[in-house]
Amino acid sequence: MSAAASPTRMKVASSPHIAVRENVAHIMLWVVAALAPATLWGVWNMGMVAVVLLASCIGSSVGTEWVWNRIVRRSQTLWDGSALVTGLLLALVLPPRTPWWMGVAGGIIAIGLAKMLFGGLGWNLFNPALVGRAVLSVSWMGVLADVRPFPGGWHSVIDVPATGSLDAINGATRLAIATADRAAGGGYGIDLAAYYQPLLLRNLEGSFGEVSGLLLILGGGLLIAKRIIDWRIPAGYIATVGVLSWVFGSDPVFSILAGGVLLGAFFMATDYVTSPMTRAGRLVFGCGCGFFNVVVRLFGPMPEATTFAILFMNGLVPLIDRGFAPRTFGWVKRRG
Numbered sequence: 001m002s003a004a005a006s007p008t009r010m011k012v013a014s015s016p017h018i019a020v021r022e023n024v025a026h027i028m029l030w031v032v033a034a035l036a037p038a039t040l041w042g043v044w045n046m047g048m049v050a051v052v053l054l055a056s057c058i059g060s061s062v063g064t065e066w067v068w069n070r071i072v073r074r075s076q077t078l079w080d081g082s083a084l085v086t087g088l089l090l091a092l093v094l095p096p097r098t099p100w101w102m103g104v105a106g107g108i109i110a111i112g113l114a115k116m117l118f119g120g121l122g123w124n125l126f127n128p129a130l131v132g133r134a135v136l137s138v139s140w141m142g143v144l145a146d147v148r149p150f151p152g153g154w155h156s157v158i159d160v161p162a163t164g165s166l167d168a169i170n171g172a173t174r175l176a177i178a179t180a181d182r183a184a185g186g187g188y189g190i191d192l193a194a195y196y197q198p199l200l201l202r203n204l205e206g207s208f209g210e211v212s213g214l215l216l217i218l219g220g221g222l223l224i225a226k227r228i229i230d231w232r233i234p235a236g237y238i239a240t241v242g243v244l245s246w247v248f249g250s251d252p253v254f255s256i257l258a259g260g261v262l263l264g265a266f267f268m269a270t271d272y273v274t275s276p277m278t279r280a281g282r283l284v285f286g287c288g289c290g291f292f293n294v295v296v297r298l299f300g301p302m303p304e305a306t307t308f309a310i311l312f313m314n315g316l317v318p319l320i321d322r323g324f325a326p327r328t329f330g331w332v333k334r335r336g
Contacts, residue, residue, distance in 0.1 A: 024121070027272075028081030030228050034219035035088060035209075035267065042211040046096045050208055054091045056100040060107025061087030068116045082121045086110050089129035089267060092209025093260060093307065094136070095144060102140060106132035126314045127274050130307050137307070175259055175303035192254040199257035206259065213257045220266030229270040232279060233286040237265035240290025248298050260306035261293065268306075274314045281317075281324040288313045 043050045065083040069076050077083075090106050110132030118124040137144055198205075200214045209216070223229045238256055245255035256262070269275060269289050276285050289309050296305035 024080040024082065027228055028085050030223060030226055031085050031267065032081070032088065034222045034228075035092065036219075038209060038212055038215040038219060039088070039092065041215055042092075042096065042208050045202060045204060045211060046208070050096045052100050053094060053096055053098055053103050053208060054088070056103030057091035057094070057107050058084060058087030060104040061090065061111050064108050064111040065116065068112060074120075077120060080121065082115075083111060086115070086128045086132075089209075090132050092263060093129065093133045093207050093268075095206075096208040098136075098144065102136055102143065106136050109135045122273055124273055125317075126311055127268055127271050130268060130311050130314075133307050134311060175297065192251040195254060196257065199254075207263075209263045210260060213262050216262040216266060220262070223266065223270075229266070230279070230282050232283040233270045233275060233289075234265040236283045236286025237261070237269055237290045237293075240287045241294055244291065244294040245298075248294070250298065255294070255297075259297070259304045261290075264289070264293075264306040264310055269310050269313070274317060276317055276320045276324065278321065278324045278326060281320045284324070285313055285317065285320055288316065 039054070043054070062078060062083045066076065066078055069078075087107055087110075090110055091103065094103065094106070110128040113135075114126055114128040114131035115121065115124045199210075201212055203210050203212065220229070220234055224231045224234075238261065241261055242252035242256050246252040260268075265286070269286060276282050292309035292312055293305050296309060297303055302308070
């Protein structure tokens, strides 16, 4: 039989059959590129403490995944970039003065407990970086709460009545003061609009990744433009935070810019593995994150609730996927 007459060989495999050029490493590199401006701006303003935090979180995350794969005798998965992104995000959600050993502990927890223990990338139920942050918050709350402002920060614009004779005020963050002012019906006379510019351009009072809301918005917009993330999650998240803050008597713009809302909406809640699969489900998921963020922030014990709001909604993703499952192709809904 000639070669021309030989039967055609067909490859039979399960779906999906649509191939794309983008792989996991390609997506992770875009996420790193989107976070790079805010990260570099934070390093420029905060100096060596930010570099140490980055090195401890990224190094421990990458190292934990390498060691785990060696122990269980699996192929190394470091080249997909997911451990790098997890370490970077963990560093960005921590205060820049976080001790290096806490960064190491957070990286080990994020990769070992929240990712590899579930089976690796694609199997984890919760966002690994946020799990690391949550465990550190519960285990060493006093250390994370002791955040000293950087020289040149904008903390000096806060003027709390009856504190003029004190040398220092401890425990009053921007979000806590805003919540107290709202509860007092504006009795503190705080102009939250005065914080818009620092929060957008140069915020040295929060976590490492909160240094510039504008750079986070631009990075998130880049990922949306490249179709790396679905716009429905950050849109639902941010819109819900703004609307509910306004309903409950808080400044909606301040509520969106302050804390970890922007970082969480664009870079945490949009994680492929821990977010819903359908478009409608993603919108519901984003709105749910925003709802719990505002409720816990305004009425709970934690002014900064982004971490636990997203983790809570991560746990509801299987139910959301079930509730918004797409119609099976070829089936017609019975009439009557």
